[in-house]
Amino acid sequence: MSDVFIEVDEVEKVFEVRKKTGFLKRERHQVRAVDSLSFTVARGEMVGYIGPNGAGKSTTIKMLTGILTPSGGRLRVAGIDPSRERTRLAHRIGVVFGQRTTLWWDLPLIDSYRLMHRMYRIPDARYAENLDRLVELLSLEALLDVPVRQLSLGQRMRGDIVAALLHDPDVLYLDEPTIGLDVISKAKVRTFLRELNTERGTTVLLTTHDLQDIEQLCSRVMVIDHGRLMYDGPLTGLHEAGESERTLVVDLERELPPIDAGPAARVVKVEGPRQWLAFPAAESAAPLVARIAAEYPLLDLSVREPDIETVIAAMLYPIGDTAKPPAERPTA
Amino acid sequence: MAERVRDGRRGAAEGVPEGRRGAVDCVPGGRRGAGERARDGLRAYWLIAGMWIRSTMTYRTSFALTMAGNLVVTGLDFATILLMFSQVDSLGGWSLPEVCFLYGLSATAFGVADLVLGSMDVLGARIRDGSFDTLLVRPAPVLAQIGADRFALRRLGRITQGSVVLGWSLVSVDVAWTPAKVLLVPVMLAAGAAIFCALFVAGAAFQFVAQDAAEVQNAFTYGGTTLLQYPPTVFGKDFVRGVTFMLPLAFVNWVPAAYVLGRPYPLRLPGWTAWSAPLVAVVCCALAGLAWRAGLRAYRSTGS
Amino acid sequence: MGAGRLYTAVAAGGFRRYATYRAATAAGVFTNTAFGIILVYTYLALWDEKPHLGGYDQAQAVTYVWLGQCLYATLAIQGGGAEKDLMERIRTGAIAIDLYRPADLQLWWLATDLGRSLFQLLGRGVIPFLVGAVFFPMALPADAGTWAAFLVALFLAMLVSFGIRYLVALSVFWLMDGTGVNQAMMITGVFFSGMTLPLNVFPGGFGEVVRVLPWAAQLQMPADVLLGETGVAGALAFQAAWAVALLTAGRLLQTAATRRVVVQGG
Numbered sequence: 001m002s003d004v005f006i007e008v009d010e011v012e013k014v015f016e017v018r019k020k021t022g023f024l025k026r027e028r029h030q031v032r033a034v035d036s037l038s039f040t041v042a043r044g045e046m047v048g049y050i051g052p053n054g055a056g057k058s059t060t061i062k063m064l065t066g067i068l069t070p071s072g073g074r075l076r077v078a079g080i081d082p083s084r085e086r087t088r089l090a091h092r093i094g095v096v097f098g099q100r101t102t103l104w105w106d107l108p109l110i111d112s113y114r115l116m117h118r119m120y121r122i123p124d125a126r127y128a129e130n131l132d133r134l135v136e137l138l139s140l141e142a143l144l145d146v147p148v149r150q151l152s153l154g155q156r157m158r159g160d161i162v163a164a165l166l167h168d169p170d171v172l173y174l175d176e177p178t179i180g181l182d183v184i185s186k187a188k189v190r191t192f193l194r195e196l197n198t199e200r201g202t203t204v205l206l207t208t209h210d211l212q213d214i215e216q217l218c219s220r221v222m223v224i225d226h227g228r229l230m231y232d233g234p235l236t237g238l239h240e241a242g243e244s245e246r247t248l249v250v251d252l253e254r255e256l257p258p259i260d261a262g263p264a265a266r267v268v269k270v271e272g273p274r275q276w277l278a279f280p281a282a283e284s285a286a287p288l289v290a291r292i293a294a295e296y297p298l299l300d301l302s303v304r305e306p307d308i309e310t311v312i313a314a315m316l317y318p319i320g321d322t323a324k325p326p327a328e329r330p331t332a
Numbered sequence: 333m334a335e336r337v338r339d340g341r342r343g344a345a346e347g348v349p350e351g352r353r354g355a356v357d358c359v360p361g362g363r364r365g366a367g368e369r370a371r372d373g374l375r376a377y378w379l380i381a382g383m384w385i386r387s388t389m390t391y392r393t394s395f396a397l398t399m400a401g402n403l404v405v406t407g408l409d410f411a412t413i414l415l416m417f418s419q420v421d422s423l424g425g426w427s428l429p430e431v432c433f434l435y436g437l438s439a440t441a442f443g444v445a446d447l448v449l450g451s452m453d454v455l456g457a458r459i460r461d462g463s464f465d466t467l468l469v470r471p472a473p474v475l476a477q478i479g480a481d482r483f484a485l486r487r488l489g490r491i492t493q494g495s496v497v498l499g500w501s502l503v504s505v506d507v508a509w510t511p512a513k514v515l516l517v518p519v520m521l522a523a524g525a526a527i528f529c530a531l532f533v534a535g536a537a538f539q540f541v542a543q544d545a546a547e548v549q550n551a552f553t554y555g556g557t558t559l560l561q562y563p564p565t566v567f568g569k570d571f572v573r574g575v576t577f578m579l580p581l582a583f584v585n586w587v588p589a590a591y592v593l594g595r596p597y598p599l600r601l602p603g604w605t606a607w608s609a610p611l612v613a614v615v616c617c618a619l620a621g622l623a624w625r626a627g628l629r630a631y632r633s634t635g636s
Numbered sequence: 637m638g639a640g641r642l643y644t645a646v647a648a649g650g651f652r653r654y655a656t657y658r659a660a661t662a663a664g665v666f667t668n669t670a671f672g673i674i675l676v677y678t679y680l681a682l683w684d685e686k687p688h689l690g691g692y693d694q695a696q697a698v699t700y701v702w703l704g705q706c707l708y709a710t711l712a713i714q715g716g717g718a719e720k721d722l723m724e725r726i727r728t729g730a731i732a733i734d735l736y737r738p739a740d741l742q743l744w745w746l747a748t749d750l751g752r753s754l755f756q757l758l759g760r761g762v763i764p765f766l767v768g769a770v771f772f773p774m775a776l777p778a779d780a781g782t783w784a785a786f787l788v789a790l791f792l793a794m795l796v797s798f799g800i801r802y803l804v805a806l807s808v809f810w811l812m813d814g815t816g817v818n819q820a821m822m823i824t825g826v827f828f829s830g831m832t833l834p835l836n837v838f839p840g841g842f843g844e845v846v847r848v849l850p851w852a853a854q855l856q857m858p859a860d861v862l863l864g865e866t867g868v869a870g871a872l873a874f875q876a877a878w879a880v881a882l883l884t885a886g887r888l889l890q891t892a893a894t895r896r897v898v899v900q901g902g
Contacts, residue, residue: 015634067468069632083632087372090471102466106387118379120471147390394815401819408823412832416678418839420685423678544659551670559674566681571673 006041011073033059035227044201048218056227057207094164098176103148110144120167134162154185174206190216247304248277253297376472380480402489424565429504435561436498437585441524442557443490451482452536456543513592523609524584530616540627556581564598583612643747650751661759668764672705690836695775696863702768703859706761711797713829714822718749719801723814749798785868789858792875796853799882809893829854850878
């Protein structure tokens with residue numbers, strides 16, 4: 001176990017929240033954002049960290065990166081206590097905040113990298129080598145002299161990933177790295193992360209709402225809910241639950257009784273002229289769409305992938321089991 | 333699998349022994365002293381300020397316009413004083429050159445602090461939109477990073493305007509200049525700038541507690557420089573006591589300027605207090621530093 | 637929904653929006669009070685040196701200071717009212733949506749800004765004024781008629797203030813960047829409204845000029861009405877004339893601007 005890189009031992013984080021109860025009255029109460037959380041991540045692992053909004057994901061990441069101080073427990077990253085030695089840790093970690101760019105808006109992309117070069121005191125030769133390699137892998141060569149404000153969301157995300165890796169961090173934290181990206185950018189980012197992990201052995205911890213990120217990248221998944229680790233294990237467990245159902249949203253010309261789509265799908269919701277049909281995620285939507293289009297006055301339709309909340313809910317609280325199941329705690 | 337991963341890593345580290353790896357690109361491991369931290373901070377400050385200067389220079393016309401506008405805005409206070417003196421010959425018993433001496437000292441010292449740390453009031457907004465967290469994962473002191481945030485050269489306007497007035501007052505006041513009096517002028521400017529810097533830092537620390545209340549610090553910073561532009565004789569005794577002993581703004585110019593101009597010291601302070609401004613500045617900076625650390629610690633434990 | 641009710645609802649929205657910033661409001665009250673104290677002392681020294689300067693006695697000068705602090709945010713004297721949002725909408729192009737609303741653009745924003753003004757008056761302006769009244773001698777009228785006239789003058793001042801800022805905001809249709817005009821608005825607003833010194837203290841021909849500019853309708857006129865230093869009818873007529881002129885100009889500029897949007901939008 002010498003290769004344990006991230007060590008989280010009975011860590012908790014308690015926030016004091018003040019809630020308004022009247023014009024001037026405020027009530028204080030405590031919220032356990034993270035509750036006796038324990039796990040380890042070995043060097044070179046690529047782990048998906050998922051859970052519903054407000055489950056404690058970003059609080060965990062903030063503690064791992066030294067932004068927040070834990071209220072209790074023990075936490076080590078590369079042997080460093082993040083909250084006590086924040087700046088020393090900064091040299092060992094790379095962080096990408098999905099919706100918040102750290103690039104300089106009005107300046108050419110390359111200027112942001114030059115700042116990283118100097119701020120992290122990266123030796124010239126290594127900076128040049130890393131820049132060349134990263135820029136090539138993420139196809140940013142043509143964009144280095146373009147002001148960041150002119151980049152597309154996908155280009156900017158790739159730019160942010162480069163900025164986070166120029167100093168050769170041992171671990172990369174990604175917070176929603178593919179959110180809002182187009183299909184091509186998503187694919188590029190995923191391919192790159194896989195290569196980074198296998199070729200260079202960089203440990204990667206990512207939070208995401210995109211099931212495909214997890215499917216394509218992570219062999220291990222941790223699910224957190226209400227600040228507690230509910231599942232820690234291989235993807236397959238999650239995968240099966242995730243394979244459940246997709247939803248076809250159909251807009252008809254007028255209100256009609258629930259669509260009869262045969263055994264392939266069932267109507268789960270009707271709201272005026274709009275109807276929701278659930279069908280097995282593994283099946284193609286095409287025959288279903290063709291059948292409805294032939295028999296009903298169709299205006300518009302769209303397919304919704306199962307979102308991660310649904311999958312987690314399906315996995316943690318299987319249908320028919322209304323009582324909350326005991327947490328599936330890892331024993332490893 | 334594990335072997336391959338390690339080989340890959342070793343390749344990347346160019347043969348640097350495993351344990352030393354993290355230390356290669358940063359200062360040699362372990363905790364560092366205050367001197368080193370200060371040097372790191374200054375270095376980070378200049379790096380970030382440089383980026384902001386380059387950013388503003390991408391809009392040259394806008395920069396020129398705001399620079400000119402800044403000169404006019406900061407000149408409004410002075411225009412008010414001139415308007416007053418168009419109606420009277422003295423204010424609180426002080427002549428126009430004497431009031432200009434106070435004004436020049438106050439405006440220039442404040443201008444320097446404003447240039448260096450004047451954008452610290454964005455802290456509250458940065459905490460609210462979450463971008464403050466991105467500063468905490470960088471290997472540089474947060475104070476330096478937030479201090480350099482939105483660094484704006486247009487703030488040179490106030491320094492320019494203040495030092496022109498100061499220059500005119502130096503040749504116009506009726507003072508028998510001695511080496512000590514000449515020396516005291518730059519000492520006042522440096523200490524005054526430091527006292528105002530401490531106010532900006534303390535104000536930023538307060539924003540950790542109340543993110544929407546950034547305007548409170550204006551009362552102390554802008555309010556402070558405004559009141560110091562007028563003679564102490566103008567203000568009520570309790571008020572002067574407050575800005576001498578509680579919020580020691582009086583040491584920016586009132587007390588030392590009384591020595592230079594040969595006027596009675598406010599509150600009949602003893603003569604040596606004219607030279608105490610640097611000491612007051614050091615104490616202010618230390619207290620502001622403590623407030624900042626407390627604020628940052630509170631933020632990191634609450635994340636609010 | 638009747639037009640009156642629509643714009644009342646819009647104004648109420650403006651009021652509520654600013655009412656949500658409690659900490660910012662408290663901070664503003666504190667800052668205005670601090671600046672009021674500083675200014676009062678300097679004015680007292682000035683009037684000590686030259687009693688009856690500009691026709692005011694000391695108590696009147698003190699009242700003027702606190703009225704200025706009270707109306708500083710109410711009249712958005714250095715900007716920062718509803719026109720800030722309007723500028724942002726013009727800059728981002730979101731203004732095109734507003735043009736499709738079944739409401740008049742100018743009246744919509746006027747109602748929003750009046751709602752904001754009213755909140756700033758009650759939430760932010762009244763407290764510094766009361767603090768001033770408690771700790772410094774003020775010259776406040778005893779008769780209800782003067783107060784009523786003052787309230788009318790204050791309402792007209794709000795219209796003039798909005799009229800100026802609306803013109804400034806619309807200029808962004810052509811300039812695309814509001815930094816320069818904002819700064820100009822701040823300078824002229826602070827100086828020509830009499831925030832730093834009452835306009836009747838401004839000397840000679842310069843004083844004559846600043847006293848007939850529209851900014852004089854913002855602080856100087858309501859102050860003079862409250863202090864009984866001017867004929868009420870004349871003051872209100874002066875304010876009303878500027879309000880009409882500015883709002884008409886705003887309407888003309890708005891027509892030109894919307895034509896421009898329609899042409900550009902294709």
